[in-house]
Amino acid sequence: MSKKDEDGDYNPYASIDKSAVVQEARQAFNETTINPRRCNLVLNKLLFLLYSGEPLGTTEATETFFAITKLFQCKNITIRRLVYLAIKELAKVANDVIIVTSSLTKDMTAKEDMYRPAAIRALCRITDSTMLQGIERYMKQAIVDRNPAVSSAALVSSLHLLGSNQDIIKRWVNEITEALNGKTLMAQYHALGLLYHIKQRDRLAVTKLVTSQTKGSLRSSLAYCNLIRYAVGSMQDDPALYNELLQFLDLCLRHKSELVVYEAARAICSLKNVTNKDIIPALSVMQLFLTAPKSIMRFAAVRTLSQVANRYPTAVAVTNIELENLIQDSNRSIATLAITTLLKTGREASVDR
């Protein structure tokens, strides 16, 4: 980086030094009248350090953390948002981070919508089981909040906390279901994921969730992708559902989002005992993807085909012509995968070419 300085390249962080930043933070944040501009610059440096440099030691992190808590007096929105980021990073190493609980709870329930989602996410990063019970009421309210960002923040945070707080979060199923049936796309995605993970160990409940949603009205493509994954799980757990859910996967092949189409096609290809007839529509999708202008789509298709070619060499062979064209692909991974797939499906005729 020092070379850059000589070149005159502008980089305010070129000579950033860990202890200097910690020192600067302690001075700037402890001033009686906070200078937002200066604090913003120090926070920028600190975040740059946290996101790109060596991690801070416990003492340094704790000291910096306590300095940062002083900034809660400052009303500047950008500063507050950066404080949340720093709290989340420092909370991984600093001691006694629960000291900011009340400040964050206050922000989480504030009128200012700009604070709330980020405050929820920061708060949940420093929360343990006992504290979670204390904020349970607010979490339930946040999940069904009319602001989509608040709802998503609460749902995603719950997912992170689920591991050691199953019993508490289980009690929020009504609120989560309400979010799932709401209008917001992202909240649908997060709510479906959270419900699935809450019910994960109860096969019957998962089946119910999956079958109801396959007939339901999910609008989020991301949520659809996960529903497809859950459906594959249910099909393998319960053979009685196989045909019904296969029909659902088949329907997803005609979804308007290519994300969903691909997820469904690769799901069908992954099924253990799928018949030659049932796999054909999925392979047709892959065939189409092989000629797509986007290399990511070609890569995705050829990778799936290379996996499924072991089991269904004859069925995959219909894509041989497209695969042969990919041998010259500018992306070397695609070319390599095309060759290895052809080795599984190809016959003498194609080897000659």
Add this chain to the structure above:
Amino acid sequence: MSLRSAVVVVVAFASLASIKAVLTLDNDGERVLCRYFDPAWMASVKEQRAFEKSLFTKTYRAASDIIMLEGVTCVYKSSVDLFFYVIGAPDENELLLSFALNTYFDALAQMLRNQVEKRVVMENFDVVALALDELVDGGIILEADPAVIVQHVAVRNNDEVPIAEQSISQALQTAKEQLSRSFLK
């Protein structure tokens, strides 16, 4: 990959945490902003650096946008003197990773007035860090719409007008301040 593992993987990756890392490197392969979300993967800075080095070596000249490396899927794109990477599990839907990368990049392009380059990213580090925070939370995609991310991040207070919206005199003033700041350091 065998059939058995392929089947198992689809179910195991029913988790919402689909993103292992989002990296921004400069054209020397140095870190600009790197965040790792999966604590079980590349836990130490040493491992991370080694991974970034090999990733950069393999991608900085190749005119493609996806690569498998050390068992993970990396989608990437470059802009002027920066490289953006989104990394996911080997069996994560590649289109989903690419979708996340595009959302992030589009949000940055909107906020930085299409000047997605190192100098501008460094000068607006707070904005870029906040955008990433709005995109992914602990590996889970939090928001998929670049316009919404921009709206959530762009909460500049009145005393901090973005460069592109400043009048010439204001811009000069800002430049002066930045210059004196760098001298005072």
